[in-house]
Amino acid sequence: MKSVVMLIPVVLLLFACQVEKHVEQDSLSKSNVVQKFSYKNKSIQGPLVVVLPGKISSNDLAFSMKVSNNNIADFAAIELSDANFQVVEASSHPAYLDEYLLALRQGDENAVRIFRERYFSQVKMILSFDVVKAEPVSGVNKSFNGVAIGSLVSMAMAFAGKADVGRATGAIISSVNSNENSSVWVVGMRYKVLSPHSGTQVSTNYLEDKLEVSSQSQSFLCITKGEAKRDGFDSIVERLIQKSVEELDTSFKTSQIDEADIKLKRKESVKGDEKVVDEYVGKVKKKKQETADALVFVERYKNGQVSLSDPLVVYCASTRALLEEAMKNPQMPRLDELEKQSAKLTGDLRETHSYKYQIVESGVETCKIRCTDRYTITVMGSLSQGYYSVTYSLAKENGEWKICDIVFG
Structure with a gap:
C-alpha cells in the first residue's frame, strides 16, 4: 500500500506535465468578442447606401456553418450605421429593391432610371462584402496516452512479485490522457x-486576417477537463468588415461617386413606367419561384424521390454523357449489387440525418445549392457522428432543373 501512496505524487506530476497552458473560461469568451471600432469620420453624415447579401466562396463546412450570406450583410449594416452611413439592407427586402437590383444586373438603363427616380433617388452607393478565402494554412496535433506506460509499470511490478500493487498503479497511470489540437x-x-x-x-479592395482555432483536453481517473477556442469565424469576418468600413469611412464621405459623368439621361420608352415596374415585379416573382423549385428538386433528389427508374434523367446533357460512360466500366459495382450489399447491413444499421439547404449562388437559369448533413450512424453497436456538405450546381434544360455538377466537402 505504501508503494501506491508513494507513486501517486509521481503520477500527478506526470499528468501536470501534459498541461502546457491553461486559459480561463472568461478569457476564452473575451477573445471572441469583437471590440467596438472608432471611425475617424463618424461625425460626418455618410451617404445612403444599399448593402447586398455577401457571397462566400469557401466550401469549408466548418466555416459555412458559422457564417452565412446574411450574417455578412448584417455585420456590415451594423458597422456602416456605427460609422454614420445611412443603410438600406437588401436582406430586409424593402419595396422594389429586388426589382431595382435585377435591372442593374441586366443592364436595363431605362428600368434603372425608373426605379431610381421613383424609389431610390437618394441611394449613392451599392456595397457588397464577400468572403473569397477561408482555409486552414497550418495545424498542430499533440497527444499523450498513459495506457502503454501503465501496462509496462504493471508488468514490471508483477515480475517484482507485487502484482496487485502493479495493477492498481498501472490503472492510475493508464487513466492519464492529454490532447491538444490547433490550426x-x-x-x-x-x-x-x-x-x-x-x-x-x-472601387474595390481585398483584406486578410488570421485566426487560431484550438482545443485541448486532459483526463485523470474520473476527472476530465476540456477547453476550446473555435467559435471565432464570425468574429474574424466582423473584424474584416470593420477594416473595410474604415476605408469607406475615409474615402467615400469626403469624395462620393461623381454622378455628373454617369447620370442616366431620361429616355422615351414605348412602355409606360408602370408597365416596366410590373414587368420587373413579374421577373422577380418568377425568379423566386424558380429558386424555390430548385430547392425542392435537390431535396427530393437527396431523398431518392426523383426519377428512381432512371437516375440519369436528373442530370444535364454533358453530365449524363460522363455518367453513362462511367457506367460502362465493368469494374464499377452495379446498382443491384450495391443494394444487396447494403441489405446485409439492414438489420444492424440505424441512422438519422438532419439536412439543411442553402442557396449559395443564383444566376439566370442557374443556381448553386449547398446541402449540409449532421448524421448519426450505428452499425453493429458502433456509434458514428459527424457532418458533411455537398454543393449542387443546377441549370435549366428544356424548362426543367438539372444537376450539372456535384462537389463534396
Whole structure:
C-alpha cells in the first residue's frame, strides 16, 4: 500500500506535465468578442447606401456553418450605421429593391432610371462584402496516452512479485490522457463599391486576417477537463468588415461617386413606367419561384424521390454523357449489387440525418445549392457522428432543373 501512496505524487506530476497552458473560461469568451471600432469620420453624415447579401466562396463546412450570406450583410449594416452611413439592407427586402437590383444586373438603363427616380433617388452607393478565402494554412496535433506506460509499470511490478500493487498503479497511470489540437486559418474579404446608376464597379479592395482555432483536453481517473477556442469565424469576418468600413469611412464621405459623368439621361420608352415596374415585379416573382423549385428538386433528389427508374434523367446533357460512360466500366459495382450489399447491413444499421439547404449562388437559369448533413450512424453497436456538405450546381434544360455538377466537402 505504501508503494501506491508513494507513486501517486509521481503520477500527478506526470499528468501536470501534459498541461502546457491553461486559459480561463472568461478569457476564452473575451477573445471572441469583437471590440467596438472608432471611425475617424463618424461625425460626418455618410451617404445612403444599399448593402447586398455577401457571397462566400469557401466550401469549408466548418466555416459555412458559422457564417452565412446574411450574417455578412448584417455585420456590415451594423458597422456602416456605427460609422454614420445611412443603410438600406437588401436582406430586409424593402419595396422594389429586388426589382431595382435585377435591372442593374441586366443592364436595363431605362428600368434603372425608373426605379431610381421613383424609389431610390437618394441611394449613392451599392456595397457588397464577400468572403473569397477561408482555409486552414497550418495545424498542430499533440497527444499523450498513459495506457502503454501503465501496462509496462504493471508488468514490471508483477515480475517484482507485487502484482496487485502493479495493477492498481498501472490503472492510475493508464487513466492519464492529454490532447491538444490547433490550426491557423486565413480569411480573406473583398468589398466592392458599385454605381447605383449602372451597377458597374467603382472601387474595390481585398483584406486578410488570421485566426487560431484550438482545443485541448486532459483526463485523470474520473476527472476530465476540456477547453476550446473555435467559435471565432464570425468574429474574424466582423473584424474584416470593420477594416473595410474604415476605408469607406475615409474615402467615400469626403469624395462620393461623381454622378455628373454617369447620370442616366431620361429616355422615351414605348412602355409606360408602370408597365416596366410590373414587368420587373413579374421577373422577380418568377425568379423566386424558380429558386424555390430548385430547392425542392435537390431535396427530393437527396431523398431518392426523383426519377428512381432512371437516375440519369436528373442530370444535364454533358453530365449524363460522363455518367453513362462511367457506367460502362465493368469494374464499377452495379446498382443491384450495391443494394444487396447494403441489405446485409439492414438489420444492424440505424441512422438519422438532419439536412439543411442553402442557396449559395443564383444566376439566370442557374443556381448553386449547398446541402449540409449532421448524421448519426450505428452499425453493429458502433456509434458514428459527424457532418458533411455537398454543393449542387443546377441549370435549366428544356424548362426543367438539372444537376450539372456535384462537389463534396
